Amino acid sequence: MHREAKLGLILLLTPFLLWLSLLIVIPHIDLLLVSLRERVGVGQYEISLGNYLTFFTEPLYIVTFLRTAVMSIFATILTLLIGFPVAYYIAKMAKGRTQSALFLLCLVPFWVSELVRTFGWMILLRETGIISNLLQSVGLAQGPVEMLYNDAAIMVGLVYTSMLFMVVPLITTLESLSDEVVEAGYDLGGSGFSVLREIIIPHAMPGIVSGSIVVFMLCLGNYLTPTMLGGKESLWFTELIYSQFIVRFNWELGAAFGFLLLILSSVIVWGMLRLTGQSLEKTMG
Amino acid sequence: MTPDLQCTNLTKKFGETTAVDNVSFSVPAGSFFSILGPSGCGKTTIMRMIAGFLEPSSGDIQIKGNSVLNVPPNKRHVNMVFQHLALFPMMNIADNIGYGLRRAGMHKKDIGFKVDEALERIGLPGIGHRRVDELSGGQKQRVAIARCMVLEPDVLLLDEPLGALDLKLREHMKVELKTLQAAFDTTFVYITHDQSEALVMSDNIAVMNAGRFEQVGSAQDLYYRPDTAFVAGFVGDSNRWSGKVVKQDGENTLVQTTSGLTLRGATQGRSLSQGDTIDAFVRPEAIRIAHNAEDLASFDNQISGTVTSILFNGAASRVMVRDTEGHEEVAVNLPQSGEFANLTKGAPVHIGWASDQANCFSAGAS
Numbered sequence: 001m002h003r004e005a006k007l008g009l010i011l012l013l014t015p016f017l018l019w020l021s022l023l024i025v026i027p028h029i030d031l032l033l034v035s036l037r038e039r040v041g042v043g044q045y046e047i048s049l050g051n052y053l054t055f056f057t058e059p060l061y062i063v064t065f066l067r068t069a070v071m072s073i074f075a076t077i078l079t080l081l082i083g084f085p086v087a088y089y090i091a092k093m094a095k096g097r098t099q100s101a102l103f104l105l106c107l108v109p110f111w112v113s114e115l116v117r118t119f120g121w122m123i124l125l126r127e128t129g130i131i132s133n134l135l136q137s138v139g140l141a142q143g144p145v146e147m148l149y150n151d152a153a154i155m156v157g158l159v160y161t162s163m164l165f166m167v168v169p170l171i172t173t174l175e176s177l178s179d180e181v182v183e184a185g186y187d188l189g190g191s192g193f194s195v196l197r198e199i200i201i202p203h204a205m206p207g208i209v210s211g212s213i214v215v216f217m218l219c220l221g222n223y224l225t226p227t228m229l230g231g232k233e234s235l236w237f238t239e240l241i242y243s244q245f246i247v248r249f250n251w252e253l254g255a256a257f258g259f260l261l262l263i264l265s266s267v268i269v270w271g272m273l274r275l276t277g278q279s280l281e282k283t284m285g
Numbered sequence: 286m287t288p289d290l291q292c293t294n295l296t297k298k299f300g301e302t303t304a305v306d307n308v309s310f311s312v313p314a315g316s317f318f319s320i321l322g323p324s325g326c327g328k329t330t331i332m333r334m335i336a337g338f339l340e341p342s343s344g345d346i347q348i349k350g351n352s353v354l355n356v357p358p359n360k361r362h363v364n365m366v367f368q369h370l371a372l373f374p375m376m377n378i379a380d381n382i383g384y385g386l387r388r389a390g391m392h393k394k395d396i397g398f399k400v401d402e403a404l405e406r407i408g409l410p411g412i413g414h415r416r417v418d419e420l421s422g423g424q425k426q427r428v429a430i431a432r433c434m435v436l437e438p439d440v441l442l443l444d445e446p447l448g449a450l451d452l453k454l455r456e457h458m459k460v461e462l463k464t465l466q467a468a469f470d471t472t473f474v475y476i477t478h479d480q481s482e483a484l485v486m487s488d489n490i491a492v493m494n495a496g497r498f499e500q501v502g503s504a505q506d507l508y509y510r511p512d513t514a515f516v517a518g519f520v521g522d523s524n525r526w527s528g529k530v531v532k533q534d535g536e537n538t539l540v541q542t543t544s545g546l547t548l549r550g551a552t553q554g555r556s557l558s559q560g561d562t563i564d565a566f567v568r569p570e571a572i573r574i575a576h577n578a579e580d581l582a583s584f585d586n587q588i589s590g591t592v593t594s595i596l597f598n599g600a601a602s603r604v605m606v607r608d609t610e611g612h613e614e615v616a617v618n619l620p621q622s623g624e625f626a627n628l629t630k631g632a633p634v635h636i637g638w639a640s641d642q643a644n645c646f647s648a649g650a651s
Contacts, residue, residue, distance in 0.1 A: 178369065178371065180367045180368065180369055180371035181371045181372075181373060181374075183336075183338060183358075183365075183367070183371070184365070184367055184371035184372075184373070185373075185384075186338075186357075186358045186359045187336055187337075187358050187359070187363075187364055187365045188359075188364060188384055188385035188388060188432065188433070188436065189359045189360075189385045189388035189389055189436065190359055190384070190388050191359060191388075194388060198373075198375075198376075198384070199373060199375070202375035203374075203375055
């Protein structure tokens with residue numbers, strides 16, 4: 001390789017490598033080291049697996065951990081079920097201006113911060129909120145109805161927050177499906193359901209998988225929505241990490257939790273890819 | 286015998302525009318029927334109505350004598366080979382061909398048997414496990430046809446399936462399609478804007494323009510006996526001149542073109558009278574070219590002129606001849622016997638044609 005070309009390559013790669021090493025690799029190594037030490041005295045530390053052991057001996061931690069995982073998976077499935085018809089309509093049925101208008105409508109909520117969006121849901125769902133008042137005025141409820149601070153509220157918030165990240169990859173893959181192929185499916189005797197199952201879904205699989213991975217990660221690592229819509233007892237794993245770092249000032253345990261979350265998400269994503277027979281290269285490329 | 290496909294007064298309107306205007310035709314069993322027309326003439330609309338993807342505004346479509354107006358596409362015994370073939374990329378070849386059979390609920394073992402038989406028939410045995418993108422254009426074509434044919438449809442619709450192929454392969458597939466049609470003994474309805482595809486393959490051709498059928502007939506009918514000016518201009522190449530009837534005497538017409546050339550033509554039974562504005566069509570191959578005027582004595586149209594350009598294209602080579610008065614440029618096919626091989630630009634030549642080769646149409650008619 002020529003000297004100039006080599007220099008160019010190095011210069012081009014530098015920002016990326018800096019970003020990767022300074023913001024991702026080094027903090028994670030540090031986090032790993034922190035998670036592997038135990039305080040034995042004031043300012044005295046020794047290497048141990050004690051933090052990880054604490055996690056496995058305390059049922060609350062494990063329950064929260066599993067609950068977070070299951071709820072995230074459920075939120076992902078729900079987002080997919082709601083997002084797929086929306087994406088199909090935008091990609092295949094809407095034409096011209098309607099198409100871009102609908103796409104824009106999906107995008108608009110993301111122009112305000114997540115905090116504001118979540119407050120919006122609180123205004124709707126709280127005891128003195130719009131829905132509660134409406135139910136009372138219609139006569140369907142006698143007193144104020146509290147719809148916040150339960151799992152359903154968390155789920156609503158998670159699905160709402162993640163919708164765009166599911167719809168965008170789905171629209172992209174569905175748009176590349178030619179109308180002819182769908183018509184051929186019908187023409188050769190397929191019913192609506194079989195065309196969906198044998199032609200549309202297999203074609204959209206890369207979009208479904210990449211959308212699901214992104215949504216799942218977002219749900220798993222979400223802190224704001226479970227805290228605000230789920231209240232004190234929402235038991236989301238990120239809240240545990242937060243409280244170890246900020247409230248208890250137990251960075252060692254917090255770091256261990258952080259690492260466990262990383263491992264959990266990696267394992268679930270890997271499992272999902274295996275289950276659907278997709279590879280990361282196929283989905284991202 | 287009931288025709289396999291019969292369309293009666295078929296009309297399709299999209300809002301204000303009429304895409305298909307009162308079209309009627311019938312296709313006898315086992316024949317190859319083509320609809321030929323320029324893009325946007327409504328031929329695809331007819332096809333989609335027959336397949337069931339569009340609802341006609343009025344009129345009726347009958348397949349084997351039964352109206353299919355309220356039958357959804359997946360219940361019609363009509364299959365379609367799409368313009369871009371629309372093979373399912375997510376399945377292998379065998380699954381592609383077996384798709385319709387699976388949908389029909391056929392037993393798995395029978396499907397395998399039928400798929401193998403179909404692959405044998407299209408001359409591609411043993412490619413069932415291959416992926417769609419591993420096949421060449423011509424192979425995909427045959428697979429797309431086989432995918433429809435395993436279902437034994439009453440009518441097979443083909444929507445310009447050769448459009449995406451390169452020239453050599455297209456020539457080859459023309460012959461092959463005709464052979465496949467004979468082998469499967471199924472009624473084919475083929476739409477195309479390419480006249481040579483239609484002329485080579487079809488038993489009957491409908492020439493379509495602006496939502497209407499201009500003429501339905503055999504390839505020879507359309508070529509030698511066009512009913513309308515549109516057909517005369519669209520099918521094959523022609524010298525086309527606009528002019529006025531100077532004298533009308535029975536079948537024979539004396540015409541003066543707008544540029545001043547006088548020629549004799551024929552009406553072929555159409556009524557024209559003196560003073561009518563007309564279009565006259567003369568095919569380049571109907572014009573004889575000669576070095577001496579005496580060789581053309583038998584023709585009632587004779588023009589002397591010079592060669593303005595030579596368009597060499599192998600067997601289909603042409604010369605452009607401008608008459609001495611400089612009125613018109615006439616395209617003339619070059620005989621391949623070699624006597625004009627040395628013709629050069631500017632050379633004086635004589636051309637002539639029989640008046641019944643000059644088809645005259647009233648200009649108002651179309």
